[in-house]
Amino acid sequence: MTPRTIGVTEVALRDAHQSLMATRMAMEDMVDACADIDQAGFWSVECWGGATYDACIRFLNEDPWQRLRTFRELMPNSRLQMLLRGQNLLGYRHYEDGVVERFVEKSAENGMDVFRVFDALNDPRNMARAMQAVKKTGKHAQGTICYTISPLHTTEGYIKLAGQLLDMGAESIALKDMAALLQPQAAYDVVKGIKDTYGDVQVNVHCHSTTGVTLVSLMKAIEAGADVVDTAISSMSLGPGHNPTESLVAMLEGTEYTTDLDMDRLLRIRDHFAKVRPKYAQFESATLVDTDIFSSQIPGGMLSNMESQLKAQGAGDRIREVMAEVPLVKADAGHPPLVTPSSQIVGTQAVFNVLMGKYKVLTGEFADLMLGYYGECIGERNPEVVEVARAQTKKEPITQRPADLLEPEWDKLVAEATALPGNDGSDEDVLTYAMFPSVAPGFFENRADGPKNVGKTPEQMASQAAAKGDDDRAVKGPITYKVSLGGREHNVVVERA
Amino acid sequence: MTPRTIGVTEVALRDAHQSLMATRMAMEDMVDACADIDQAGFWSVECWGGATYDACIRFLNEDPWQRLRTFRELMPNSRLQMLLRGQNLLGYRHYEDGVVERFVEKSAENGMDVFRVFDALNDPRNMARAMQAVKKTGKHAQGTICYTISPLHTTEGYIKLAGQLLDMGAESIALKDMAALLQPQAAYDVVKGIKDTYGDVQVNVHCHSTTGVTLVSLMKAIEAGADVVDTAISSMSLGPGHNPTESLVAMLEGTEYTTDLDMDRLLRIRDHFAKVRPKYAQFESATLVDTDIFSSQIPGGMLSNMESQLKAQGAGDRIREVMAEVPLVKADAGHPPLVTPSSQIVGTQAVFNVLMGKYKVLTGEFADLMLGYYGECIGERNPEVVEVARAQTKKEPITQRPADLLEPEWDKLVAEATALPGNDGSDEDVLTYAMFPSVAPGFFENRADGPKNVGKTPEQMASQAAAKGDDDRAVKGPITYKVSLGGREHNVVVERA
Incomplete structure (x- = not known):
């Protein structure tokens, strides 16, 4: 029997350094690996997203659009892939549909091929316009399920969400496991369910390796029919990052599955990043494996956030109370997956509840979450807390798609952006300003100084x-x-x- | 359906620190974890073996027998498990059968429950007497298959070897993968083959995590019927070590399999060793994941050995030639698994071949290997090289069990050992002298100084x-x-x- 070929998405250029070294890798430390990455046989090469865009202009004085064009030039044979936060694009607020369209159009024009579109709350309405925009460019629109565990999240629910994404024209479905929570049986069940329900739809699976268990989950997902899986070259893998690409290849040898990857190329990519990684050691966390999240339901990054908030208030000893409060707040909010930004919103509110009394003070973001301004969660929101939010903010709860409340804003963004010193008048610069209005001005002003490498010399x-x-x-x-x-x-x- | 319960052997107290920190962990850094280990629900607790015994007397000034008795006392509810090198016991030569019997008897008397008996060449004759001796004490005799990959090693061959071990009275079969070479499909096939052929025999699977793929192999082994698997608590896991215990638990949640482990205890064990491990950082290697062995067939430790041998000869640039020579030497020797001591023997000969000409000079050990003094391998030895060995050493090739050539030696060992200053007259001291005749005298002399901790204070x-x-x-x-x-x-x- 001919083995079935499993596609691989290499994440070294985006999520790997985002997860391992706070997104600090400079373009100059990637270019030398690009020829091998381009020829290694990956299904796609993930290389762009919100955090890399942010880090480019905040820390590295690199134009993120130039980075994209360079990737395009250096990897002419590859599908370039990005992670797009649906209606949030690469920023932290909802953008009006015209901005969404323009952003997608410009990304495609500059070389992007595959758009992995997700929403932190799994609200399909927050993904629909971005998906539509991608379809319009003729590029690959991938609809995303953010995987989490809660009393309300079920295999059936995920299968239903996949159907909604397919209905909006998704060419493939990504099962995205940011917190390494996807256990082998669940991986099997969800992928199998999608395949059984919707026929031969392409399923991509993205896992982090934090809990040490997710390479097994990838195996089970593949057995269930997954078509493409995400990994990182071994020298950029493990810990809060991803499973090693070479280990995936070894895992499938002798089975009914195979990869078309060129091992010699992989080893050269590995050796390249083995030299680069130590330059960024100061940005690495010490976590190698951590299974606490299965019991606490609190991602590691969220926990350390809450700890530093408590310490800043001289209440470092109350972390246990806060940890007990998190699931209650999460339930009141309708069980959002705990990922950026919902993890910060829920975590900070849990800290407030412990320090100041239950829902005595709401953060603005938590109030917005309770009032529907981030979209809908899987569960109902606690009406008593919604009432507190309404009373505190004088805003009314909404049920429509949050972006429906927004006025067209492109012209205003153009006017503001082009007024900034150093702005080059391009739509790309307008989009950079739109994404990060407080960081962009400084970047425009200093762009001419050229890229800055924050790794060791x-x-x-x-x-x-x-x-x-x-x-x-x-x-x-x-x-x-x-x-x-x-x-x-x-x-x-x-x-x- | 009630899930099937998978037993777990915790290796933190033996193989984990052997693999991660050169076996340097002092007993005082383990005692505080013992109560939790004893109560966590492990099938067995691996805590003793050749390298720990060696390190005790060579580096830590600890009596290894006292260490065993302390473990026995601190873990009254646990099966204590050791790794025994068959006829080599815990040393590097073949011992006469009387010594083998006495060693096993004393180990049982001091508290050992499960004896995992192996031979580096997989020669059943080198395991038979040790197995017999274990049976005689009424303790658990586990027969071991050393897993490797070669043109001659087949699933059928491993199944046959399992049968030979069962014939000599093995109560269980261990599939031992020292080099992290056991890929998922092979793990499934070998375990399934053993179960299908011999019925409900207990199968234990031991894997290292070096290649990043073996937690998947454990999953496949379990699906094939494996009863017990080896893991290390997460804070003592990964790299050249083992898969994390907590990740195994998470891996099985929701499947047809479960573990009976107490997660609260596991977390306390984890926290204990998370504090201890940094003390030994100077002994740790930097390897996190390395899949090279799949193509080179050369274990990482063996490679670094050969590199330092070459450098000592000012020939560091010839490592590629040596790497190409290793498979040829291995084939000439009949394809021994490359583990201690065969990896050193084959590796050093490959270095000699490159530096001095092919088989111009044989090491004494390689000559012995070629002449049958280590036992039989799976393949035939190259008769031309056997002839070179004969000519160089003036020794004749043998076909019988190597230990059959040995005269009773116990009385001589007693006489020599008891003559040493500081010897306490016990059989245990005689055995320590028998295992490590060059190290034991110094240990006896300084034993009264008490244990020495080589970790950071x-x-x-x-x-x-x-x-x-x-x-x-x-x-x-x-x-x-x-x-x-x-x-x-x-x-x-x-x-x-």
Whole structure:
């Protein structure tokens, strides 16, 4: 029997460094791997998204659109893939439909092929316009299910959501597991359910590796019929990142499934990033494997957020109370998946409830969530808390699609963006301003300085390697000290002989 | 349907620290976890073996028998498990049968319950006496298949070997994958084959996680009927170690299988070792995932051995030639699994072949391997190389069981051991001397000094943590420098203000 070929999406250029090193990787540390990535046989190459866009203009002084065009040029044979937050695009608010259309159009024009469209609340209405816009460009519109666990989330519910995404024209369905919560049996059940219900629709599965269990989930998803899975080259894998690409290849050897990946290319990609990764060590978290989320239901990033909020209030000892409060707040909000931004919104409200009394003070975002301004969740919202939100904000609850409330805003965005020093007058710049209005002005102004690499320089890496052999307490380079000697103070430069 | 309960062997106390931190963990860093390990519901607790025994007397000044008795006392409800190198016991040579019997008897007497008996060449004759000895004590005799990949190793061959082990009275069969080579389909096929052929025999599966793929292999082994699998608590897992215990639990949730593990206990065990592991950071390797072995067939540890041998000869640039030579030498030797000691023997000979010409000089060990003094391999040995070995060593090839050539040696060992200063006259001390004749004398002499912890002290950990916040190049404590100033030399103490 000919084995069935499983497609692979390589995430090294986007989600891997986002998850492992706070999205800090500079384009110059990626370009040398692109030829091999382009030729390795991936189904697609994920390389763009909200956090990379943000990091480009906030930390790296890189034009994200230029990054996209460079990827396009360096990987002419690949499907370039991006993650798009539905009506939020790459920003944190709802955009008016005209902006959504323009953003998608420009992304396609600059080289994007596959748009993975998702919404944090799984509200199909927040994905519909972006999907439509993608269809209009002729590119690949992928509808996304954000996977989570709650008393209300069921296999049937996910299958139904897949149907809604297909109804809006999704060319494929992504099962997206941001928190490494997708256990093997659930992976099997959801994928099998989608395949059984809707026939031969393409299913992509995206997992993080945080809980140590999701390579098994990918195996089960493949057994259930999944067509494409997401992995990261081994030197950019594991921990809060993804399962290693080479391990996936090894996993399928001898089975009824195979990949068409070129192992020699994979090893060159691996070796490239093995050299690059240590440059960004200061941005890495220490987490290697963490299964706490299965019992706490609280993603690791959310937990550390809440801890630092508590500490800032001198209440670091109340984390257990907050952890017990989270599921209650989540239930009151109708069981949103806990991902950006819902995780921050729910977490901060849980902190407020513990410190100031239950729903005594709502954050603006939590009030909006309760009033429907982020869209609909799977569950009903607690009417008593909705009433508190209404009373506090004087805003009325809504049931329509949040973006329906927005006026056309493109012309206003153009006017504001083009007034900024350094703006180049392109639609791309308008979109950058639209996505990150507080960061874009600084970026436009300094863009001419060119890209900034926040990783360690080759010189720093070399001196660090040299120092590693030394005693822990030794001086590692020339340092000027104030030294008192015989009652007089001197400036003394000290360095290794 | 009631799910089938999968037993779990926790390896944190033996193979995990052997694989992750060169077997350096001191008993004092384990005792506080024992109560939780004892109550967590493991099928067995692996806690003793050759490398831990060796490390006890070589580095830690601990009596390995005392360690065993302490484990016995602290874990009264657990099956304690050890790894036994068949006729080699815990040493590196073949022992005469009387010594084998005595060693097993004493191990049982001191508290051992499950003996996992293996031979590096998979030669059943090298396991038979140890198995017999275990049966005689009434303890659990587990016969072991060392898993490897070669042109001669087949599923059928492994099934046949399982039968031979059962014929010698094995109460269970262990499928032991030291190099993380066991891919999911093979795991399924071998376990299924054993179950289909021999009925309801207990099968245990042991995998390392180096290649990133073996948690999937455990899943497939379980689907094929495996009864017990080996894992390590997450804070002592991954890399060259094992799959995380908590991830295994999560993997099985919702499936037809379950574990009886107590998650609260697991989390306490995890937290204990999360605190301990950083103390031994200097012994850890950087490998997180490495799939090279699938193509090179050369385990990571063996590769680094060969590299350092080449460098010592000023021939570091010839590693590629040596890597190409390894499979040829392995084939000439009849395809032994590449594990201790066969990996060192084959690797060193490959280095010799490249540096001095093909089989111009044989190591004594390789000659012995070619002449049958380690036992039989799956394949025939190259007769031309056997002839070279004969000519060089003036020894004749043998076909009988190597230990059959040995004279009774117990009385001689007793005489030699009891003559050593510090020997306490016990059979246990004789056995320690028998296992490690060059290390035991020093250990006996210094034993009274008590255990030595080679991990960082709490003070070192604290000062390290404090220093971490400082700039990389900063002085971390008071240091005295010789400083020349105005032509005169001064001793100057420098520290942070």
